[in-house]
């Protein structure tokens with residue numbers, strides 16, 4: 550441990566990239582996530598973690614209202630704003646890829662979880678990577694199976710290249726291999742997602758398994774899965790992973806999530822492991838939040854993941 554209270558020998562540099570999109574779900578306001586997270590003290594939190602941060606600002610994302618022609622004629626299946634999402638994600642992927650090439654660890658601020666399609670595509674562009682998906686949901690729907698049409702319920706399926714995504718650019722070269730993907734905290738699954746999980750090599754750790762074995766052990770397993778034969782992994786942190794009593798500012802809350810101490814401990818395990826290649830904080834919706842507490846929690850958890858320690 551270094552003098553500034555952080556873990557790891559090498560001083561890390563983090564590049565913050567805002568992706569203020571709400572195309573992927575129905576609760577408006579998640580596009581204000583990047584502002585709320587910055588206002589929640591992100592830069593200070595990262596400096597307490599002993600990392601240098603550089604803020605690349607936000608991607609330009611046209612308001613959904615200006616795009617409703619696309620909304621009415623989805624380009625594939627029932628997915629809403631698919632073309633808009635594709636546009637944002639391809640620009641985001643470029644930023645993420647360049648950040649890594651420049652020696653930074655990219656930290657993407659959503660936006661709804663559809664932005665993961667961009668973050669992970671960029672992170673996986675020049676390396677084999679794994680992913681840990683901290684989420685109440687599986688995000689494994691497709692334009693055909695989706696119950697809602699919301700792309701934030703589909704990014705993991707897109708990144709794994711499941712066949713229903715045929716013809717959509719981002720799935721032509723899958724970014725992730727199922728055996729290197731771990732979902733942690735799962736407690737809300739649609740029927741088609743359950744089927745996909747049963748037939749695939751993705752590992753899903755449900756809340757009931759966490760109750761049984763403890764989060765510490767489960768996160769160790771997830772890290773081993775994400776590291777196995779890869780050059781590091783992506784951490785996707787959907788704030789609805791947490792219990793809604795401590796993270797109310799999300800569009801699709803599900804009761805029975807992890808608590809404050811568990812969450813910090815999990816992020817500390819990530820920091821100690823040292824293999825995180827990219828990270829994103831998604832689904833923070835300030836219009837549903839109380840006094841910005843969900844955004845502040847996102848900041849604290851990112852600081853822990855980047856190595857902040859008390860002593």
Ligand SMILES: NC(=[NH2+])NCCC[C@H](N)C(=O)O
Nearest residue numbers: 662686690697699701702801
């Ligand atoms: N990233 C999220 N919060 N996803 C929620 C997805 C909810 C539901 N499974 C759907 O497909 O609509």
Ligand SMILES: [Mn+2]
Nearest residue numbers: 685686787789
């Ligand atoms: Mn979720």
Ligand SMILES: [Mn+2]
Nearest residue numbers: 662684688787
């Ligand atoms: Mn999600």
